[in-house]
Amino acid sequence: MKGSVILMNAYFAGRELIDEEIPTLPDEHIATRPAIHMDNGQPRCRRCNNTTNFSSHHCARCSQLCLYCRHCIQMGKISSCTILYRWIGPPPKHPENAGTMHWTGTLSDGQRIASSNVERAIVHLNEHLVWAVAGAGKTEVLFHGISSALAAGKRVCIAAPRADVVRELAPRLAGVFPDTPPAALYGGSPNLHTYSPLVITTTHQLYRFYHAFNVMIVDEVDAFPYTFNSSLQFAVQKARKPDSALIYLTATPNTDWQAEVKSGKREATIIPARYHRHPLPMPKTKWCGNWKKSLLPSAVHSWVKTKLDAGSRLLLFYPHIDTMEKALPLFKEIDPRIESVHAADPLRKEKVEAMRRREIPALLSTTILERGVTFPGIDVAVIGAEDAVFTESALVQIAGRAGRSAGWPTGDIVFFHYGKTNAMMKAIRQIKEMNRLGIERGLIDG
Structure with missing residues (x-):
């Protein structure tokens, strides 16, 4: 049983899955809840928070007319009789030397200030926005904060709207943290079920996580589809632990966020220049x-x-x-x-x-x-x-x-x-x- 527990926590930890996604359901360390529940008389999908986009069909599982969620169906069908399962057993151990950085680069003055503020937000479990012009080198701003989080035994997620960004970031982070190879998650990814303390994922894949991450970093927070999709924003909140840090990265915050930054209502670091110290070309x-x-x-x-x-x-x-x-x-x-x-x-x-x-x-x-x-x-x-x-x-x-x-x-x-x-x-x-x-x-x- 001990070997089974180790195998399951490596596969299952932090995830909330339907039974079709679980190769063998363990006998212990599992919590369950209905995937669709009634909220003030309205159905609500607990995976994506949809309350309006449902349909019904005769269900082969329960042999009844069954409601199902159309909004997140690409992640696997969620019906009225579907159960969500999550692991509540011992978490996997971090690799030795987790968080050790293998990076010899240097930060610009603007990057250094942002890096320090990001690390502080991660330590104190705060929310922070990095508003960095395109080409400022915002990924490098994350390295020290990720390093300190992993070294402290925390689990870190970098979520981006598009698979292209995940595929680009994964090898870069693997080079910086070779002792903690990141799991890169996107549709068709070869390591969708790999466990790592460092996860780089599309925002859509966060539907499958529940209270998993001590540090949630959302890259390109202004980009489609995240900025127009409240269920993806729900997925980010569901995937992070109740006490966790939330870091947003963007070159182009929306008008409301810009106003909040300028008025001091939103904690942020602005990097107004690129690392090479030349001005941005003017259109x-x-x-x-x-x-x-x-x-x-x-x-x-x-x-x-x-x-x-x-x-x-x-x-x-x-x-x-x-x-x-x-x-x-x-x-x-x-x-x-x-x-x-x-x-x-x-x-x-x-x-x-x-x-x-x-x-x-x-x-x-x-x-x-x-x-x-x-x-x-x-x-x-x-x-x-x-x-x-x-x-x-x-x-x-x-x-x-x-x-x-x-x-x-x-x-x-x-x-x-x-x-x-x-x-x-x-x-x-x-x-x-x-x-x-x-x-x-x-x-x-x-």
């Missing part, structure tokens, strides 16, 4: 006429050709897939190597890697590449910048693709539009304000 606005009709307006055509002739590489954003795909043949007349990419593109990863290898001179993209990617030495354009999909947050993130590396700290950014919007102007003002703060705090040279 320009340029009228291009009705781009929906022409697809590749003359102003855009001229800018692209001039840039490519000068040897520049370009990242070009369109608001919608259909318009972008119709425009692609026109771009290929300028250079046949130009490609496009979007979320459903089966060759998305290959094209992004080809862009990194400098095999593609210009890449057209939807907002899927607005964050989480770095291509050194690129110029950036938005075609149709007035479209509603280009929010202030999206435009700040897109502008943040340029000038990220010390070798190429500058870059052109153009918002091509058919009429200026408040989002465009607010994005430009936010970037300008960060540069002002960076200079004021001595974090930008010159």
